[in-house]
Amino acid sequence: MTTGLATPPDAPAPTPRIPPAPRRRGRYVVAVGGCVLAIVAIVFLAIELSGNVVYFRTVSEAVAQHKDLGTDRFRLAGAVVPGTIVETARGVRFDVTDGKHTVAVDHTGDPPDLFKPKAPVVVEGHFRTALPGAVFVSDRILIKHGSEYSPPKVDTSKGKSS
Numbered sequence: 001m002t003t004g005l006a007t008p009p010d011a012p013a014p015t016p017r018i019p020p021a022p023r024r025r026g027r028y029v030v031a032v033g034g035c036v037l038a039i040v041a042i043v044f045l046a047i048e049l050s051g052n053v054v055y056f057r058t059v060s061e062a063v064a065q066h067k068d069l070g071t072d073r074f075r076l077a078g079a080v081v082p083g084t085i086v087e088t089a090r091g092v093r094f095d096v097t098d099g100k101h102t103v104a105v106d107h108t109g110d111p112p113d114l115f116k117p118k119a120p121v122v123v124e125g126h127f128r129t130a131l132p133g134a135v136f137v138s139d140r141i142l143i144k145h146g147s148e149y150s151p152p153k154v155d156t157s158k159g160k161s162s
Contacts, residue, residue: 082117
């Protein structure tokens, strides 16, 4: 004997009711918050690091862009003009050229050992005065040197016992 109501055999089985999971919602909030924090950190670092960028210009580019550059810091590339190197109380003064234009450089500090006339240099600094007669104020000189290195000859015969 059966008591109660009978369910037809082709009826779908009732689906169990799943209680809402507040833990899942909390995990999503934490995950989204972490992503937002990571994006803010990346944007902040990008803005912060962009202030450390120093642009590179040839002498002709710097002369052409003088008004736009203003007193912004950049690197100026050229060759030291022979006969223009003068030592000053604070460093050295010289001219650099790229063959088309020439700019006077007032460098503070000691120049590197390889600094000489016709040497290819990159000076870092900014323009102090307006064109014509612009003076580039520098506090760093980089010298390009030859790519071939040959070690000094060492006498290996000394110090050996016979």
